[in-house]
Amino acid sequence: MKNNNIKSGNLYVVATPIGNYDDISKRALITLNKVNFILAEDTRKTGLLLKHFNIKKKLYSYHEYNEKQKAKNFLEKIKKGYNTALVSDSGTPLINDPGYRIIKLCRKKYINIKIIPIPGPCSAISALSVSGLPTNRFCYEGFLSYKKNKRIKRLQELKLEYRTIIIYESTHRLLKCLYDIKNILGKNRYIVIAKELTKKWENIHGNNVSNLIKWIKLDLNKIKGEIILIISGYKKLPKTNLELSPKVIKTLLDLNKELSLKKSINITANIYSIKRNFLYKFYIKNKY
Structure with a gap:
């Protein structure tokens, strides 16, 4: 019993x-x-x-x-x-x-x-607290997939994420991940890399992803140890005559996967009644 x-x-x-x-x-x-x-x-x-x-x-x-x-x-x-x-x-x-x-x-x-x-x-919160990036809203992604296709797919899903993004990464995959971020989120996306927090070799460094890659390649010892990436969220263009919504941007980018930039802009402009020239400038400015 x-x-x-x-x-x-x-x-x-x-x-x-x-x-x-x-x-x-x-x-x-x-x-x-x-x-x-x-x-x-x-x-x-x-x-x-x-x-x-x-x-x-x-x-x-x-x-x-x-x-x-x-x-x-x-x-x-x-x-x-x-x-x-x-x-x-x-x-x-x-x-x-x-x-x-x-x-x-x-x-x-x-x-x-x-x-x-x-x-x-908590290493993620510790890194976020010293990143200088917005902390009122953030999303935690843990480790991205070690498989390139899955990693790229997830980064594409995060492309328009406006919150600060927290990612863990391993030493041997860091540069691959940063190149994917550069290609998908844009070369000017700001990132803070926090390495070996609270330890003797603690190093916290921030820059846009292009310069961050150059900085790391000067000395690969910089990426040894436990690594956290704090990535700035997506920022809309300053208001002009028109502010593009995430829905418009997604349509343009999805079309551009299959069609030329010119055709993608023409179709998007017709769907949303937006000036083609504005869409083109938006695309170029954001380095898509």
Whole structure:
């Protein structure tokens, strides 16, 4: 017979430093010390963190490759009263890191399990805060696909995104990604690259994508480490006699994929009753 008197444990989602151990919160240390065990993306990396703070707790491996298989098992332990901490390699768990499945299971099936956030560092937000780009509205994209066609397709979808865009990128794909951004979003799109935040080799640099590529190629060591791109959102042309709507721009660009620029402009102008010369100037100015 099921014992309904057993009180479920709590699941703590604990943010850890993104590089500098001094950034860990007092509450995170208290939590890691009191839980029964810790789910870690990489037990070796988390082990170093725990050793630094003299925390001796059982670590279980919990990463993207075993999350689906292990989520239910760990959920059963929490149901039996084990207090559990979930951590990623660095920063806030679930932000491009594993943890979604166990959180979803706890929320969906067992409402008596408390899921408690222990806030702290997040590399995406840290980079955004020092970028100098608008922070009131932004979209987080994580890593773009390593497949060129999928990456290009997503960038095309983001072409008219007016919010600041946050992207993670790896060292060996960075230049490829920047060239795709240049070709799709335009050579003047402003980007801030933030590398190795909070670490000894921290480097934050902003420029339009064309100059950023040149800057990196002068010294490829600049792109080693963990990289975040903060990309300025789409900006409309200053008001003139007419301000083009995203719908008009999309029509023009879609037509231009199949037709010559002249034919695309003529058709778009006829559809929306816009002067052809204005459309041409708009196209040239935005470097489409």
